[in-house]
Amino acid sequence: MKQLGKQTWEFTTRPAIVGAAAVTGPEEKEGPLGADMDFSFDSLDMDEKSWEKAERKLFEKASRLALVHSGLEEKELEFFVGGDLMNQIISTTFAARRLGVPYLGTFGACSTSMESLAVASMIVDSGGGKYALAGTSSHNCTVEKQFRYPTEYGSQKPPTAQYTVTGSGCAVVGFNDGSRQGPFVARATIGRVMDMGLKDPFNMGAAMAPAAADTLTAHFRDTGLSPDYYDLIVTGDLASIGLPIARELLAKEGIPMEKTEFGDCGLMIYDREKQKYVIAGGSGCGCSAVVTYGHILKRMRRGELNRVLVAATGALLSPLSYQQGESIPCIAHAVALENGGGKA
């Protein structure tokens, strides 16, 4: 591993994503990327007695499926790195209990998808293990219940609100023996906490936009790359309010985003015209995870995309910090995925 600038790691062996899976609820299946999901449950309760048990099922299904897709036997998996939005990242812990391998719990709210992928890639790249699974999950009803109101209340929301994705995305990162197909994990930029003083938990996109812009700016500064080096750059879950703000902040930094395809997983996963209940777009740990591991990786495998930068964004608030009048600290972690590479 090599440090570029201050915040970026170049994975010199280019670990490969040897298997991945995206598992969702029914609403994501109905969205524009539904066909790219590896499995979708027909109901939000997934035949479980609580929303939390449903989320656990989601995560266990995705982690098992990623392992199946990797072609590995269960005992070959060496590490599991993951986290989720539930208090004490309990969904991840239950998935870890099922997997039975050494486990590093991580938390970066919705940026956990790329935080866990960066850490799993570091383990493999630095020789700490041959195979590490990275994953995360979110469930619309567990998150609404914990952070805002139980969905059963039917509370109304402002137009800036986002809709938490019911989904879990997992990827098995494997050491690069020169024969791998890829895609490969090329580099990662670890974000700083950004807090511009926003306090509205129904406007996460605006709160997180500065973190996305800061991490992307750091990425291009550290690597010396220009945005058009990538075929696609996506943020995690800025949605309709946050993405234009991030675009504006990047323009102020002199980063020319108009030369590349620049989107947001929260805008890609739902059809906001047909699925009006998603309001400003998708959010949640599962959002960038299922879009990346379900949709983007498949496009990369088909050769439609060769270089992709995923900047997953996270709002690190707790309900209690919000109730005590604190503003919302945010973060973004970016991971670059590339086709080709073998040994770099």
Add this chain to the structure above:
Amino acid sequence: MKQLGKQTWEFTTRPAIVGAAAVTGPEEKEGPLGADMDFSFDSLDMDEKSWEKAERKLFEKASRLALVHSGLEEKELEFFVGGDLMNQIISTTFAARRLGVPYLGTFGACSTSMESLAVASMIVDSGGGKYALAGTSSHNCTVEKQFRYPTEYGSQKPPTAQYTVTGSGCAVVGFNDGSRQGPFVARATIGRVMDMGLKDPFNMGAAMAPAAADTLTAHFRDTGLSPDYYDLIVTGDLASIGLPIARELLAKEGIPMEKTEFGDCGLMIYDREKQKYVIAGGSGCGCSAVVTYGHILKRMRRGELNRVLVAATGALLSPLSYQQGESIPCIAHAVALENGGGKA
């Protein structure tokens, strides 16, 4: 970095702990290790309006003090790795906001102390950064409020209950240029989730003991070392109920613990005779952190100890998982600290 066996990392460059700090509340100051703490607040509220704001103050104080002790300028610090018991690890996030450096949130309940030290050491050892700060915190009143009952209720507890340490411990891990004093981070064993079906949140020691035994067993199997290689082996917070169970489980595995000093941070930090309110002993993220960074490192610097293995234990339950009838998943991560080394 080199993988030993399945679960253990050997840090081939031996990153150094270039500065550390342990900051506590008043009760830890009164305990047998009080004189080793770098700073102790006189009151549990630390002149803040909420327990959560007090915990944040504790963490910010410890991280700043660790940085001062390291002799680094603030801008030289490159990464911060940490977590705590609060929902969404909010205390750590606020400390990260203050530090302003790239931040990886981690969660392993009370094992977070050694999880964060292992990850920070991996970053430095693998060339991902020159300096990374690892840290964690807990506060008796925030933890009781979140996991059990607000301390203001004065609820009674069974004899198996432990007392959450009010404390934050932080360490700056620095690259090894051959001139460092140490102590050095030699190796880390990452634990698996162990769950023997226990459901009593007032008996964490018994729930966590199998995780401690499993990780220690893995450590000796992976490294080929015998327990008497170490001058001291401590578990995180098994306290009076858990430590004898761990000892028994290790005996069943044929690990001869009687040849070395084998203790528990939860038993070291308080005087259970004088401080009867701690019942079975200390617990919490801050427990192993302040004992390691406050007490053990000082003994190592004085040359009284040269090789120490800290196996921090964590109960990964959430109040909700407990309420929904789940058993308590547990984990332990072990880090070996050694004097001497320079470049390995």
